[in-house]
Amino acid sequence: xxxxxxxxxxxxxxxxxxxxxxxxxxxxxxxxxxxxxxxxxxxxxxxxxxxxxxxxxxxxxxxxxxxxxxxxxxxxxxxxxxxxxxxxxxxxxxxxxxxxxxxxxxxxxxxxxxxxxxxxxxxxxxxxxxxxxxxxxxxxxxxxxxxxxxxxxxxxxxxxxxxxxxxxxxxxxxxxxxxxxxxxxxxxxxxxxxxxxxxxx
Amino acid sequence: xxxxxxxxxxxxxxxxxxxxxxxxxxxxxxxxxxxxxxxxxxxxxxxxxxxxxxxxxxxxxxxxxxxxxxxxxxxxxxxxxxxxxxxxxx
Numbered sequence: 001x002x003x004x005x006x007x008x009x010x011x012x013x014x015x016x017x018x019x020x021x022x023x024x025x026x027x028x029x030x031x032x033x034x035x036x037x038x039x040x041x042x043x044x045x046x047x048x049x050x051x052x053x054x055x056x057x058x059x060x061x062x063x064x065x066x067x068x069x070x071x072x073x074x075x076x077x078x079x080x081x082x083x084x085x086x087x088x089x090x091x092x093x094x095x096x097x098x099x100x101x102x103x104x105x106x107x108x109x110x111x112x113x114x115x116x117x118x119x120x121x122x123x124x125x126x127x128x129x130x131x132x133x134x135x136x137x138x139x140x141x142x143x144x145x146x147x148x149x150x151x152x153x154x155x156x157x158x159x160x161x162x163x164x165x166x167x168x169x170x171x172x173x174x175x176x177x178x179x180x181x182x183x184x185x186x187x188x189x190x191x192x193x194x195x196x197x198x199x200x201x
Numbered sequence: 202x203x204x205x206x207x208x209x210x211x212x213x214x215x216x217x218x219x220x221x222x223x224x225x226x227x228x229x230x231x232x233x234x235x236x237x238x239x240x241x242x243x244x245x246x247x248x249x250x251x252x253x254x255x256x257x258x259x260x261x262x263x264x265x266x267x268x269x270x271x272x273x274x275x276x277x278x279x280x281x282x283x284x285x286x287x288x289x290x291x
Contacts, residue, residue, distance in 0.1 A: 003269050004269060005268050005269055006266075006267070006268050006269070006282065006284070006285055007217055007220065007221065007268060007285050008221075008285040008286070008290075008291065009221065009224070009225070009228075010221065010225075011218075011221070011291040012286070012291055013288060013291035014288065052238075053235055053236050053238060056235035056236075057232060057235040057236055060228075060231055060232055060235055061232065064228060064232075070285065070286065073286055074285065074286035074291075077286045077287075078286070078288050081288060168229070168232070169232075172232050172233075172235070172236055175236035175237070176235075176236055179236060
């Protein structure tokens, strides 16, 4: 089970609304390399993992991603706070406003709603951890792109925190990959899928 | 993080800031221990931080309302911090 904590992992305090910038940020809510996809990926990959270290890291990082989802939501919420129709007209935010007003809806910057097609679960520890490592790097690139687009230090500051977390998570998944390889046949890692071939209790 | 920002415990935001800092330390150490479970130094450090965290969380909850589902405030209490995503909460 999960327990909600009534606090953000890192503060988000944005003085000036900017709906156009919100339209870019929303990709980390519902986009292909966003926080929702990250959380869903790790929390579902963990069931196939035969080793405690790997189940643990996927559970804990998958949980932290939900905290990041809330931070991104807070960024978008505050960027669209107290805006008037004149702040919206003619901006990138206009089509989103038509469908969702200023509600929070997980969608990519391109306008495509969140889709589990972004997430890979193969049921093989090597394949799934390689996917998770790649996902962290792709999310890091998205944060690089968003930081380049942001002209507001109030937005850039939490984005830098989130970018840094992608790098730490990439390292930890790398450690998990090493744990898996240490437990497999060093001459041929691919001879045996411990998620399928190893009998569970 | 800026020490001056978090030196005062009387204010809700300052206390929240200290709680966030220690929670960050706990998250980082937990992720490390997931994949290096035999690291004694990290285990001892985590235990000490958890103890510190429990005291800080109890102090926060006594003053500003519960943090978790075991009583996140429904709005009627006078001890009710703003929702985390609000501008005023940060």
